[in-house]
Amino acid sequence: DLTSRWPGRIVLTGFRGTGKTTVGRLLARMLGYAFLDTDQVLEERLGSTIAAFVQANGWEAFRRAERELLEELARVRRVVVATGGGAILHRDAWERLRQGGFVVWLQADGATIGRRLAADPVSAVQRPPLSSEDPEREIEEQLALRTPLYAAGSDLAVDSARLTPEAIVTLIHEQL
Numbered sequence: 821d822l823t824s825r826w827p828g829r830i831v832l833t834g835f836r837g838t839g840k841t842t843v844g845r846l847l848a849r850m851l852g853y854a855f856l857d858t859d860q861v862l863e864e865r866l867g868s869t870i871a872a873f874v875q876a877n878g879w880e881a882f883r884r885a886e887r888e889l890l891e892e893l894a895r896v897r898r899v900v901v902a903t904g905g906g907a908i909l910h911r912d913a914w915e916r917l918r919q920g921g922f923v924v925w926l927q928a929d930g931a932t933i934g935r936r937l938a939a940d941p942v943s944a945v946q947r948p949p950l951s952s953e954d955p956e957r958e959i960e961e962q963l964a965l966r967t968p969l970y971a972a973g974s975d976l977a978v979d980s981a982r983l984t985p986e987a988i989v990t991l992i993h994e995q996l
């Protein structure tokens with residue numbers, strides 16, 4: 821089986837707007853793996869958008885559901901998982917998800933992220949504010965907090981600000 825040398829689970833991490841879903845779909849198709857987006861699964865489970873759920877129940881309740889999902893996915897193989905930008909915060913569950921898999925960090929600078937989020941019409945609906953009502957400040961604050969976590973919690977970093985999704989997929993494929 822040609823695919824057996826590949827890790828059973830490929831996990832994409834990185835900030836909002838770094839292309840995890842787009843890259844994940846393409847990569848899954850290339851490998852013949854299933855594709856899963858944790859935000860999509862959570863919206864189905866919670867029966868609402870993430871923004872509405874967070875507004876009604878708070879971030880802690882969302883993170884609890886997210887952590888449970890990561891624990892379940894740590895037992896799934898032949899899958900590409902695009903995770904929400906905050907999934908890296910679940911240190912223990914993250915390490916279990918990472919074990920037996922390969923984690924790719926899609927990197928981008930704050931200005932690129934800000935531009936992409938501002939250009940995305942569904943962004944405001946899908947992405948409730950994390951810490952600040954000022955988008956630029958929020959991106960810088962959250963990037964400062966999370967960059968060390970993404971760095972420590974990944975096996976490969978890819979510059980998603982300068983590469984197309986196709987180029988990123990090729991690069992990841994070469995590293996597997």
Ligand code: S3P
Pocket residue numbers: 834835836837840859870903904905906907946947948950
């Ligand atoms: C979050 C990112 C979102 C989503 C939720 C929280 C975060 O996912 O999980 O709004 O904490 O960065 P994306 O990175 O897919 O936008």
